[in-house]
Amino acid sequence: MKDFPYTESKDTRSGFGAGLHELGKTNPNVVALCADLTGSLKMDAFKKDFPERFFQVGIAEANMIGLAAGMTIGGKIPFTGTFANFSTGRVYDQIRQSVAYSGKNVKICASHAGVTLGEDGATHQILEDLGMMKMLPHMTVINPCDFNQTKAATIAIADYEGPVYLRFGRPVVPNFTPADQKFEIGKAWVLNEGKDVSIFATGHLVWKAVLAGKILAEQGIDAEIINIHTIKPLDEEAILASVAKTRCVVSAEEHQLNGGLGDSIAQLLARKMPLPLEMVGVNDSFGESGTPEQLMEKYRLNEGAIVEAVQKVMARK
Amino acid sequence: MTPKELALKSIGYRKNILKYIYGANAGHTGGSLSCIDILNVLYNHTLNVGPDNFKSPDRDRYIQSKGHCVEALFVVLADKGFFPESDLETLCRYKSHYIGHPTRKVNGVEQNTGALGHGLPISVGTALAAKMDNKAYRVFTLLGDGELPEGSNWEAALTAAHYKLDNLTAIIDHNKLQITGRTSDVCNTDPIDLKFESFGWAVRHVDGHDFKMLQETLDELPFTDSKPSLIIAHTVKGKGISYMEDELKWHHGVPNKQQYAQAIEELDNAVATL
Numbered sequence: 009m010k011d012f013p014y015t016e017s018k019d020t021r022s023g024f025g026a027g028l029h030e031l032g033k034t035n036p037n038v039v040a041l042c043a044d045l046t047g048s049l050k051m052d053a054f055k056k057d058f059p060e061r062f063f064q065v066g067i068a069e070a071n072m073i074g075l076a077a078g079m080t081i082g083g084k085i086p087f088t089g090t091f092a093n094f095s096t097g098r099v100y101d102q103i104r105q106s107v108a109y110s111g112k113n114v115k116i117c118a119s120h121a122g123v124t125l126g127e128d129g130a131t132h133q134i135l136e137d138l139g140m141m142k143m144l145p146h147m148t149v150i151n152p153c154d155f156n157q158t159k160a161a162t163i164a165i166a167d168y169e170g171p172v173y174l175r176f177g178r179p180v181v182p183n184f185t186p187a188d189q190k191f192e193i194g195k196a197w198v199l200n201e202g203k204d205v206s207i208f209a210t211g212h213l214v215w216k217a218v219l220a221g222k223i224l225a226e227q228g229i230d231a232e233i234i235n236i237h238t239i240k241p242l243d244e245e246a247i248l249a250s251v252a253k254t255r256c257v258v259s260a261e262e263h264q265l266n267g268g269l270g271d272s273i274a275q276l277l278a279r280k281m282p283l284p285l286e287m288v289g290v291n292d293s294f295g296e297s298g299t300p301e302q303l304m305e306k307y308r309l310n311e312g313a314i315v316e317a318v319q320k321v322m323a324r325k
Numbered sequence: 326m327t328p329k330e331l332a333l334k335s336i337g338y339r340k341n342i343l344k345y346i347y348g349a350n351a352g353h354t355g356g357s358l359s360c361i362d363i364l365n366v367l368y369n370h371t372l373n374v375g376p377d378n379f380k381s382p383d384r385d386r387y388i389q390s391k392g393h394c395v396e397a398l399f400v401v402l403a404d405k406g407f408f409p410e411s412d413l414e415t416l417c418r419y420k421s422h423y424i425g426h427p428t429r430k431v432n433g434v435e436q437n438t439g440a441l442g443h444g445l446p447i448s449v450g451t452a453l454a455a456k457m458d459n460k461a462y463r464v465f466t467l468l469g470d471g472e473l474p475e476g477s478n479w480e481a482a483l484t485a486a487h488y489k490l491d492n493l494t495a496i497i498d499h500n501k502l503q504i505t506g507r508t509s510d511v512c513n514t515d516p517i518d519l520k521f522e523s524f525g526w527a528v529r530h531v532d533g534h535d536f537k538m539l540q541e542t543l544d545e546l547p548f549t550d551s552k553p554s555l556i557i558a559h560t561v562k563g564k565g566i567s568y569m570e571d572e573l574k575w576h577h578g579v580p581n582k583q584q585y586a587q588a589i590e591e592l593d594n595a596v597a598t599l
Binding site: 068 | 382388429436437438440442443445447448449450451453454455457458460464476477480481483484
C-alpha cells in the first residue's frame with residue numbers, strides 16, 4: 009500500500025476559494041455570485057481583489073442561478089456560491105431550465121455538502137445533490153477529495169464550456185494530493201494499485217479509503233483505490249479495467265446510496281461486468297446534528313465501514 | 326415605421342400566428358395575440374437586433390419569459406429574416422426545433438424559456454453583464470401577468486434595483502387572464518405598479534395595442550436614471566379576433582376550420598379600417 013504523506017489539513021471549500029481567486033487573476037470573464045455566504049464559501053479573497061466581478065445577491069438562490077444564466081448571454085463565466093443544499097434542491101427548476109436545458113456555461117459551486125456540515129443538522133446536510141445533478145442531461149458533476157484537488161478542479165472547470173456542478177465541504181481534511189496536479193474532468197485517478205478489490209471513492213471518502221487500504225494491507229488484502237472525482241461523466245473505462253482485474257467492488261461516498269456514485273457504478277457493472285458490489289454511503293436517511301467525526305461514525309462513512317464492505321464483497325467473489 | 330405601418334404588420338402577424346397554430350393543432354393562441362403588438366414594436370422599432378448582428382456582443386437582448394407564447398416570437402423572428410417562414414410549418418411537430426417554447430436551437434432566440442419566473446432573473450444577469458463591460462446594449466424581457474406570483478420575479482426585482490439597472494426593461498403583458506381564470510381571482514397581484522415602485526423601479530402604464538403609445542414609451546427609456554423600467558402593457562387576450570377576446574378558453578385553445586376561416590376574414594376586414 010502506497011503511503012500518502014501530507015503536511016497539513018485543510019477544508020475543501022478553501023480550495024474552491026483559492027481556485028476562484030486564481031481565476032480572478034487569470035481569466036477576466038470569470039465572475040462570482042454569492043447568496044449571503046461569502047465567508048462560508050471562502051469567496052472573500054475574490055471579492056476583495058475583484059470587487060467589480062463579485063455580485064452579492066442576498067438570500068435569493070433561485071434569482072442567483074437565473075442571474076448567472078443571464079450573465080452568460082453577456083459573455084461571462086459565472087461561478088455561483090452557496091451551500092450544496094441551496095445550490096441544488098432549492099433551485100432545481102432554475103438549474104434544469106435556465107442552465108442545463110439551455111446549455112449555459114454556469115459553474116454551480118456548492119459547499120457544506122453531506123453530513124460533515126455538522127452541527128446545523130439535517131435541514132442543511134444535503135445527501136441527494138449528486139443524484140439530482142447527475143440526472144440532468146449535459147451536466148458535469150465533480151466532487152473532489154481535498155484542498156489541492158478542489159483548487160485544481162475550480163480552475164479546470166473555467167476552461168470547460170458547459171454547465172458544471174462542483175461539490176465540496178466544510179471540514180478540515182488531510183491535504184494529500186499534489187499542489188501542482190492537473191485536474192482532468194472525467195478522468196479517474198488510481199491512488200493505489202491492487203489486485204484483490206477495487207475501492208471507488210469520491211469526496212471526503214477518498215481519504216477514508218486510503219486509511220482503509222492501510223488496514224486492509226495489514227490483513228493481507230491488496231486493495232486498488234481509485235479516486236472518482238468526476239461523478240459524471242463517469243470514467244467507465246478506468247472502472248471496468250480495475251474491476252476486470254480485482255473482480256469485486258466497493259463504492260464509498262458521503263451521499264445517499266440511492267442516486268450517488270455507487271448507484272452509477274452499479275448500473276455500469278450490471279450492464280457490462282456483473283460482479284459483486286458493496287456500497288458505503290447513507291442508506292435512505294436524513295442527517296442530524298453532531299460533529300463531523302460523530303456523524304461520519306454514526307452513518308458509517310469511514311475506514312471501518314469500507315473495511316467491512318471489502319470483507320463482505322470479497323466473500324461474495 | 327409609422328403606427329399605421331406597424332398596425333398593418335400586426336394584422337399579418339396575427340394571421341400567421343393563427344395559421345401556424347391551426348396547422349400545428351397546438352399553441353397558445355390568446356396570449357400570443359395579446360403580446361404580438363408589443364413584440365412588433367420591439368423588433369421593428371426599438372431593438373437593435375436582427376439576423377445580421379445576432380452574434381454581435383453589442384446587440385440588444387430580448388428574453389421572453391412567457392415562453393408559452395412562442396408563436397408570437399417565431400412569427401416576428403421569421404419576418405425579421407432569422408429563418409424562412411416556411412419553417413413554421415413544422416411548429417410543434419416531431420423532430421422540429423420550432424417547439425412549443427423558445428429554444429436556442431432556433432436562430433434569434435437568446436434563451437430557452439418556458440418555466441415561468443425565469444425570464445426576469447436571466448435578464449437581470451444579462452443587464453449586469455452589460456454594466457460590467459460598460460456596454461450600451463439594453464435588455465428587454467416580456468412577462469405574463471399570470472407568472473408574477475413566482476417568487477423569483479420579486480427576488481430579481483430587488484436585485485435589478487439594487488444594482489441600478491437602467492439598461493433593463495421588463496414589460497408585463499397584462500391581459501388579466503391566466504389558464505385557470507382571472508389573474509385577480511387566481512392570485513391577485515394588484516397593484517402591480519405600486520409594488521414595483523416600492524421595489525425601486527420606474528413604472529409606466531401603456532395600452533399594449535396602441536402602437537404610437539408603445540413607440541413613444543419605449544423611446545423614453547430609461548424612465549428614470551439608475552432605475553430599472555417596468556412597462557405595464559394593458560392588453561386583451563385573444564386581441565383582434567372577436568370571439569377570442571378576453572375569453573379564457575383561448576388560452577390554449579386552437580380554432581377549428583370554421584373558426585379559423587372566420588378569424589382570417591376578420592383580420593382581412595381589419596385592414597380596411599386602418
